[in-house]
Amino acid sequence: MVEYTGSYALISILDEIGRLRERHEREIEATLGEIGHEQLAARQALEEARRRVAALAAIRRQQERAKEKSEDALVRREREAVRDGLRADRGALEERAAEVRAAIEERESELAERLHADPEAEAALEAVQKYREVEHTLDRLPPSYRRALREKYDRARRRLDPFIAEVNNAPPPLPSHTIGIGVVLAMQPPDGRPEALVAVLPVPFAVHAEWATRPEDLCTTLSYRVVAAVFRLLREVGAPEAPVRFLEVHGSLAIQVWLGDSEVTGDFRERALDNVQRAWDEAVELGAASVEVYAAWLRPELLAEADGG
């Protein structure tokens, strides 16, 4: 047996140090354990967040596809609305044109009856007719004879003045209700320097393509006025040489202007509206037919033909 010869204090200190070390190690172990738990929890949270991000991205893609589809559907519906609107306006204007034609025919037939019932007027009419027949040969006649014929013609014309004024009056006002029809305008690009302008009129394309066989009517005069407005506009904005084409859009007559090679000056959109407005203001025949015309700016894509026709 070993017998201690020294102090017990040293042993007691060493024991205390041993206990402290054990306690410290336990504490560190406990801390490391906690950190490990925290790390695991953080890794799981990160994994969950990644899954959530991926899931949200998938949902987003789905929503974007749905949005695209619904935008396509909306554009398709807008195009259909434009096409249907033009067709309806075209129909309404053609109906009104037929009414105007009937009213003019009635007025002219009544006028012809009155004219033939008036012997003096009828004689004057005959004199005018004879003069017109020989008018192109007058240069070959002696001046005195030519002058006499001309004076006779002028007298006859004066006698017919009231009839001439009446037959050349604006169309008789229709008792019909007022209809509103739209002329569609589109500019490419919609903002900034214009490269192209399209005006679609609610009149059949035949007004342009079949003018030689189609009688002039309200649809034709509306087209003349818009054509005039477009050329006046081009002159005003410094693009009188811009190429102009006439084409069919949704069954209607369209006027297309290429401005890409022109230096357009001023506010093109405002001037375009001013000019078409002036065209309606001058159109007494539209007023007599109780037709109001308005212009509407649309996005150019709405004038494209629908997919598959």
Place this chain on the structure above:
Amino acid sequence: MNDSIRLLRRMTVDEVARWLELHPFEVVRILACAGQLPEDLRLEAEDVENVRRLGGLETWWDEAPAPERGESPARALLRALVQKLLAQDLVEPRATRADNLFRGLAPEAQVALRKAVNLLIRERYLVSRMMPSGLAISVRTGAVEDLRAYASHGTGPLAMAAERV
């Protein structure tokens, strides 16, 4: 329409267009550009000449030219057209309305001449450009000698190209 009424009525735009062998929209264009389109869109017979003058309208043909030396009617048209272009000295920058080239011809001759004009533009004997009064045509400066050779003797590079019309 009653004939007596027709006699009293001023001309419509399409009547003027028929008279001038021009599309009515061109009549409107000419008058609108000159600031002379009547508000009621009706014209006097005297206005027809005014439209002709304002638009630079000319009638180049009374009838289709008679073919020479066994040439086809289409080539006779081409030769006669080249002669007319040179006679009028329509070398750039001078120009004439494109539709002047055809006015006065019967529809089928117009179709044949249109093919010949397309050939002349494609082969760079003629140049086209837009003017305020519409599409205009000129003889290209460098093409005068070749056109003259064809118009006078039926020779030169155009003679070969003309085989295609």
